[in-house]
Amino acid sequence: MRTSWLKATTAVMALGAGLAATPLRAEDMPTQGGTIVVTYKDDMATLDPAIGYDWQNWSMINGLFSRLVDYKFGTTEIVPSLAKSWSISPNGLVYTFTLDPKATFTNGRNVTAADVKYSIERSVNPKTQGPAGGFFHSIVGQDRMADGSAATIAGIEAPDEATVKFTLAQPDATFLNVLALNFASAVPKEAVEAAGADFGKHPVGSGAFRLDEWVPGQHLVFSRNTNYFRDRPQIDGFRVEIGQEPLVAVLRLQKGEVDIAGDGIPPAKYLEIKNSADAKDTIVDREQFETSYITINTAKKPFDDVRVRQALNMAINKERIVRIINGRAMPATQVLPPLMPGYDASYKGYPYDVAKAKQLLADAGLKDGFSTTLYAMNTDPNPRIAQAIQQDLAAVGIKAEIKALAQPEVIAAGGNKDQSALTWSGGMGWIADFPDPSDFYGPILGCGGAITGGWNWSWFCDKGFEDRATKADAMSKPEDKDARYGVWKAIFTDIQAQQAPWVPVFNERRVVARSKRMGGPDQIYIDPTRVIDYEAIYVKK
């Protein structure tokens, strides 16, 4: 859902591309100090780590709080954070962490094992009304806490101040990734209780930054946490200005008044900037873990016929859609984006072939076509893309009525088995919560997500694939990693080749604008897990 708020797109970049070892010029050396200005159009919803799940607040929450483990900047490699070390039992079921004694909350108190336990329980607790409960499903007792029948999670123990022990119900290869999510951030119970429902407006954490001021609808001011237990950040602070149209933000950035235009470069301005002399210094343009797709409700006639779904796949002119968004994406062949482990470079997907699509429809007894509904989000460019899709469908005889709605309404429509038909995912495109192929299965193609109000808008729930997915996720030993990716690769290729529940349309790149004075490699402006890496960015001398 972080993704879900996405207007343009979120996070995530070149996994494994790594930091190229290019020598830095003197003026590019990281320096300490400086306050930068960041802009966004929409106000921050909350800075509560148990709740915040949109792409604007995600990186800010990341900077305000710390978690047991973290990602190395600009990469997807897990490194110690609150936990200075950990061990995993041979059966993969027990994780034991030892805390860094230097870690303190900004209210002065040490971070203890009990805080970690409390914080994760708080994320799962239905009273918190957070979106994250399901991520911790592997922990023993999570289910009872989530349904309100238990007040704590039995599988999280704090035997002493510095030790946290997790017991899992089944092995989970992604468990460390889950603990690196914002939802696992440590929060001090006393501050949470003092702030009540408004902890998200008065956050207290142990992260690199603290929140000094928040004027709703106008600005937020963050400053460096001088007692931070790790050695970053470089900047003294950042000021987030709200209510700035992306177009205006980019103009101000060109004038030097803004350092990072958080919403990216709007389509109307993109070509002009891309073709300008400043482009090299101001545009950061990277791939991310994103796929934009059309879901096809496999439980509904005539989409229950795989030939119809394959015909849809062949009817869409992806090249032209990519042109409509000024080439800021690559046509997609499959569910997983190219950067994701498990991506099948040898699988070419369905070709654009109108004649073949018509033939398939005729074979399915739909020579004269049919009428259906295409749901899409109401923010640009999604209604436009929906119209391009509509025209492509019309060419093979499918008459699709477009319903461009607010995001919650799209979710309500797609997540309703009887209502869901075709849904364009743009603006809500799936961007991984963590860099693992399993995150592209469970909620969006697995039976678990095929519930009312869920995200599996294809209502695809196949026993065979479900078993294969469960087996893949049980392969939690580090030495099985590559084998596990291989299993996932086969799952995703087979789903698309045999069942075609989606039309994967494109993999969108993320484009961010930064001022010329900002330094550091591209991957910390489009970080795989943090969106913008406030801890790592710096101002050049």
Added chain:
Amino acid sequence: MSGLTERPATTVALAVILLVVLAATLAPWLAPFAPEDQPFDGLSLEGAPLPPGAKYWLGTDTLGRDLLSRLLFGARTSLVIGLVANGVAVAIGMVVGIVAGYVGGVTGATLMRFTDLMMAFPALLLAIVLAALLHPSLWIVALVIALVNWVQVARIVYTETRGLSERDFILAERALGAGNARILIHHIAPHLVPTAIVWGTLGIATTVLLEATLSFLGVGVQPPQPSWGNIIYESQSYFQAAPWLVFIPGAVILATSLSFNLVGDTLRDLLDPTQRGRG
């Protein structure tokens, strides 16, 4: 009615209205392209809309569609909504106003309190909420606008009916045993015809603007059906890169609503004796 052409501005306005009506009726024959057609050469290689030129006279929009064709078909949308929505609004307003004004009593009071309630809603906000709620098609947008716009008519008709029903000739009719229906049809209604005509014209201007505004905010007529407002909605962030996409439809909206306002105002002067001779 010859008075209509006495003022030069009104004459021009009538001509503009005629043009819009012609554009709307003849759109399929006048438009060089189908309004929903997205030709491959309608966008530059980088995906930018094309400026006005030899093939696409007024340029193309961000999907590569011909702007002129969309404007012509958009005239249909605006006129249909203008006539239907405003017709319904005037009808509702007349009925409510006459009933409340003539019947009076509890029914009348209830109707007028309801009108007060509607007056207390921020009209545009109400329209946006209704439109977002009902998922607009052409007819829904017309209905939403009618639901918001009848209030003003109702109040004016109410006041006029009240005034009329206390006039001597009505009282005399009643004393002679005329039924309510007779009085309403033969005596009250004819006096309200000028009001209906004036508001029927002025209201079109308001309606065209409201439709454009709703479409501009994305809750009006849904693409790919063209409307002058949603053409601007789809291109608003391009107002610098492709100003023709915003300001040509903008000028068309202004010309249309201005024309209906001018004609309506002239009609008011001609038809409304209390206004005549002033100014």
Added chain:
Amino acid sequence: MPLILARRLAQAAGILLGVALVTFLLLHYLPADPAALVAGRSANAQMIANVRHQLGLDLPLPLQFWRYLTGLAQGNLGRSYIQRSEVAALIVARIPATLVLMAAGILVEVALGLVFGILAAVQRNSFADRLVMTLAFVGVSSPQFVVALLLLYVFAATLGWFPMSGFGTLRHVVLPALTLGLLGAGWYARMVRSAMIDVLNQDYVRTARAKGLSWRRVVLRHALPNAALPIVAMIGIDVGQFMGGVVVVEAVYGWPGIGQLAWQAIQQADVPIIMGVTLVSSLFIVMGNLLADAAAPILDPRIRGR
């Protein structure tokens, strides 16, 4: 007088209650499930049901409305599911910006309306008069969003005289206020003109003119006071008109007022905020009308006597 006031206040409260009921019912049928929204994409059916219970959305509708009303009585407008914040706090934080914009917009309207209205009245039936009256029509016929984009294009993007968007300095307020005010200025000009003509046609004014009283004195001493009443009444009504206009103007100029808040909420189907802003806007409208009524007797002795 106090009795009348009390009656008007009671009426206003009744209207607001009606607005609350209508809005509540309308928004209840919005096809978006706040519980699914809050529970997020990792939730299962049980979690969504738990959240629904937490939010009180599983209660019968009348009870939900009653809870909303009792909250309202304590100044509690509920919490936004998306902004995760008290709606009242969000609105309060944004009201000053909207008031600034409205005040500036009214200033533009009244100033332009007075200047052009007087000009037209004094030079009645001249070319200038007809031009002003036609321009007034152009004003009231303009689509506000096109005016907003045009001013933005000419004065901000091309000439660079004013900032493109934002809030804080006098320069920021100019374009939004002009956009808001140009539309209404047409109405004011027409109204001022006809109020002026009424006075100028009065016998005592003709006499005064004949005795050599200057135009300036006629306008200031006699005509203006006569136009004041309709202007004040109109301002009261304008407050309501503006509650809609600010949605468009704030959306285009990125003005951090309640119009922008409402617009974002509508795009995100954020029901509690839409409810809250609608109620607050209605409150503005009702208060505007009350003020217009209350100001009338003070300004016009003829009404005072009744």
